[in-house]
Amino acid sequence: MAEVSSSRLLSRAVLCSQLLRPEVKLSDVHRGLQFVIFRLNQSSGIPLYVQLMEQVKHAVEIGALREGDQLPTIRKVAEELVMNPNTVVRAYRELEHEGVIELKHGSGAYIKGSAGGRARLMRKAQAVVQSAIERLAPLGLTEEELRRVFESELAQMRVDGKNGKALEGKP
Amino acid sequence: MLWFKGWLETRYRMAFSLCFIGLVMVVAQIGGSKQPPPPGARPDEAIAIMIDSFVVVFFSMLAGAGINTQPAFQATKGLHGSTLFTLSLPVSRLRLLAIRSTIGWVAMALMIILLCIAMGLIAPRSASVTTPRIFEQAAALIACTTGFYYISVLLGTLLDDAWRIWGSMLAFGAFWLLQAYTPLPNSLNLIRAMGLGSPIIAHVMPWGAMAFSLGLAAVLFVAAWKIAERREF
Amino acid sequence: MMNGYIIETSQLKKSFKGQPALRGLDLQVPAGSIFGFLGRNGAGKTTTIKALMGLLRADSGTASVFGTPVTDADRSIEIRRRIGFVTEDKELYPYMTVEQMIRFTRPFFPKWRDDLERRYLDMFELPPKKKIPDLSKGMRSKLMLLLAISRGAELLILDEPTDGLDPAATEDVLRELMAIAASKGTTMFFSSHQLSEVELIADHIGIIDRGKMIVSGLLDDMKARYQRLQVVFENSVNLPAHWADGVESVRQEGRVVSILASRNIDAIIEQARSLPGTAVELYPVTLKEIFLEHVRSN
Numbered sequence: 001m002a003e004v005s006s007s008r009l010l011s012r013a014v015l016c017s018q019l020l021r022p023e024v025k026l027s028d029v030h031r032g033l034q035f036v037i038f039r040l041n042q043s044s045g046i047p048l049y050v051q052l053m054e055q056v057k058h059a060v061e062i063g064a065l066r067e068g069d070q071l072p073t074i075r076k077v078a079e080e081l082v083m084n085p086n087t088v089v090r091a092y093r094e095l096e097h098e099g100v101i102e103l104k105h106g107s108g109a110y111i112k113g114s115a116g117g118r119a120r121l122m123r124k125a126q127a128v129v130q131s132a133i134e135r136l137a138p139l140g141l142t143e144e145e146l147r148r149v150f151e152s153e154l155a156q157m158r159v160d161g162k163n164g165k166a167l168e169g170k171p
Numbered sequence: 172m173l174w175f176k177g178w179l180e181t182r183y184r185m186a187f188s189l190c191f192i193g194l195v196m197v198v199a200q201i202g203g204s205k206q207p208p209p210p211g212a213r214p215d216e217a218i219a220i221m222i223d224s225f226v227v228v229f230f231s232m233l234a235g236a237g238i239n240t241q242p243a244f245q246a247t248k249g250l251h252g253s254t255l256f257t258l259s260l261p262v263s264r265l266r267l268l269a270i271r272s273t274i275g276w277v278a279m280a281l282m283i284i285l286l287c288i289a290m291g292l293i294a295p296r297s298a299s300v301t302t303p304r305i306f307e308q309a310a311a312l313i314a315c316t317t318g319f320y321y322i323s324v325l326l327g328t329l330l331d332d333a334w335r336i337w338g339s340m341l342a343f344g345a346f347w348l349l350q351a352y353t354p355l356p357n358s359l360n361l362i363r364a365m366g367l368g369s370p371i372i373a374h375v376m377p378w379g380a381m382a383f384s385l386g387l388a389a390v391l392f393v394a395a396w397k398i399a400e401r402r403e404f
Numbered sequence: 405m406m407n408g409y410i411i412e413t414s415q416l417k418k419s420f421k422g423q424p425a426l427r428g429l430d431l432q433v434p435a436g437s438i439f440g441f442l443g444r445n446g447a448g449k450t451t452t453i454k455a456l457m458g459l460l461r462a463d464s465g466t467a468s469v470f471g472t473p474v475t476d477a478d479r480s481i482e483i484r485r486r487i488g489f490v491t492e493d494k495e496l497y498p499y500m501t502v503e504q505m506i507r508f509t510r511p512f513f514p515k516w517r518d519d520l521e522r523r524y525l526d527m528f529e530l531p532p533k534k535k536i537p538d539l540s541k542g543m544r545s546k547l548m549l550l551l552a553i554s555r556g557a558e559l560l561i562l563d564e565p566t567d568g569l570d571p572a573a574t575e576d577v578l579r580e581l582m583a584i585a586a587s588k589g590t591t592m593f594f595s596s597h598q599l600s601e602v603e604l605i606a607d608h609i610g611i612i613d614r615g616k617m618i619v620s621g622l623l624d625d626m627k628a629r630y631q632r633l634q635v636v637f638e639n640s641v642n643l644p645a646h647w648a649d650g651v652e653s654v655r656q657e658g659r660v661v662s663i664l665a666s667r668n669i670d671a672i673i674e675q676a677r678s679l680p681g682t683a684v685e686l687y688p689v690t691l692k693e694i695f696l697e698h699v700r701s702n
Binding site: 172175176179180252253255256258259260261262263400401403404 | 454457458459460461477481482483484485487489491493495496497498499500504507508509510511512513548
């Protein structure tokens with residue numbers, strides 16, 4: 001699972017520069033929290049709970065969620081996104097396990113302070129990808145082609161990862 | 172709520188059956204009055220003859236019509252498709268059958284009562300056609316037809332719509348043939364109890380036949396119940 | 405309840421006029437799960453559901469709901485009081501109105517939720533005075549769902565619940581089902597042809613084909629286990645006669661070979677890489693692919 005997560009993180013860094021239209025908005029008006037979550041894609045092959053986790057982590061990375069903010073209840077998420085509540089539970093538990101959120105018994109799920117550390121890494125990655133995109137610009141490839149190259153390399157990384165090869169630092 | 176459902180299912184069919192029977196009665200009366208009574212016959216015997224001549228067809232129709240007011244116990248498309256819904260409810264099949272058959276029986280009984288009242292109004296006044304007699308007649312007819320009615324109920328748990336009506340009529344017809352050619356004790360002869368042995372003509376209640384009919388009905392009901400329990404949808 | 409299974413069958417067999425519909429079905433539905441029951445038409449989905457509801461009796465094998473055998477006549481009524489059922493045909497009484505159907509059904513269930521009844525009447529826009537035959541199939545489906553959910557059941561058995569519903573109505577229904585699942589922990593056992601819906605809401609799935617359960621379990625596990633390997637050759641080359649264990653199917657189009665594997669992926673990758681001049685890529689697998697693979701090869 002670990003290599004899937006990191007590959008997704010990198011592709012997120014590429015995609016976050018685009019404007020994606022949110023299909024569903026979760027808002028907790030009482031707490032003045034605007035929480036934007038995109039509809040999950042069930043045919044992408046990536047487990048839904050992983051997608052949800054990525055969405056939460058992404059929200060932290062871009063600052064939509066900050067330390068101490070409360071996530072919507074499991075029921076709310078299940079209802080709004082039309083998702084199996086058990087899947088939401090699993091996502092929240094994994095997020096807790098990874099240290100992104102903490103589940104306070106009885107009161108809900110809150111973003112943990114250390115989540116910011118991940119965001120810093122993300123910003124670093126973003127810088128790397130930005131320079132890579134700049135260097136690829138002279139090739140005159142379309143956005144779609146660039147994305148495919150990227151996905152293909154990611155998939156390769158997945159295969160290599162499964163085969164025990166470590167990620168080498170390439171120029 | 173099952174009674175409410177039964178009422179909704181039944182009301183139009185019952186109205187139709189009543190009209191139909193009324194029509195047949197009127198036709199029979201017109202037809203009957205054209206025939207001169209046999210010489211020396213008393214007026215009430217004329218009624219007896221009137222009854223006897225069409226009792227076979229008439230009451231077998233009533234028996235069939237009674238259960239026919241109830242939708243078939245099936246699960247085919249349309250009306251009957253809803254049977255799956257009914258059977259998924261927390262209700263025993265026994266209860267479903269009991270309520271369904273009782274409603275049909277009530278419909279049948281009402282038709283017989285109305286028939287008797289109508290007969291009483293049409294028939295010439297005489298010593299034997301008194302109001303209490305009319306109701307005795309109705310009671311006897313109801314009791315005796317109940318046996319045949321439950322044949323329809325039994326068939327209704329087994330077979331298609333058409334067979335339910337024909338089935339009881341065939342049973343009735345068979346019984347009529349039987350009693351016409353074989354002497355049967357009065358308490359078993361339901362046909363006789365509804366005709367010559369009925370209160371208006373014989374001036375007595377055919378208790379034996381009534382008991383036999385009701386006993387038969389009970390047995391048939393239990394058989395229908397057992398079949399309904401085993402049926403698959 | 406045995407092992408926490410709210411529905412359990414073992415070697416269930418049923419034939420109709422000599423034609424087998426169920427050939428030894430094994431099914432386990434854990435309590436609190438949302439179980440998608442998948443299969444082609446005629447595979448035995450509705451027969452299984454009818455057997456669970458006591459509408460028909462299996463020839464052999466056992467089936468139990470809430471830990472009670474479905475053949476137990478005395479307790480079967482109590483079982484049905486705890487189940488919300490939606491039939492495949494969505495047929496209700498043609499002489500009743502929407503209102504009357506609700507009034508009729510309500511007294512059978514002591515746990516009836518008036519609040520849910522009102523909510524769905526409103527949300528599904530069901531006209532109370534309209535007669536059943538005047539309702540569209542979609543409306544009838546929604547009414548049946550209202551009747552099934554409002555009774556406060558612990559288990560919902562739904563045969564094609566979104567069949568005939570337009571996308572907006574489907575969305576409404578699924579959302580409500582998820583809300584119920586989240587707040588009440590209601591177990592849901594439903595059959596569906598809409599794999600994309602199932603993928604979204606189910607945590608367990610079972611695929612039935614020709615009367616037998618060919619695969620069942622947690623959906624996430626299945627999707628993690630199954631991988632698609634794409635091998636691109638520089639020139640057309642003969643495929644190996646035998647692939648490593650775990651390969652479910654191999655498809656070749658020109659210089660590209662697509663392999664579906666259910667396990668042992670490392671060995672398969674090794675084998676693919678050992679072939680001359682190949683580029684190997686790994687892709688995750690959707691429920692649709694898992695489904696088609698299983699019913700085609702069966």
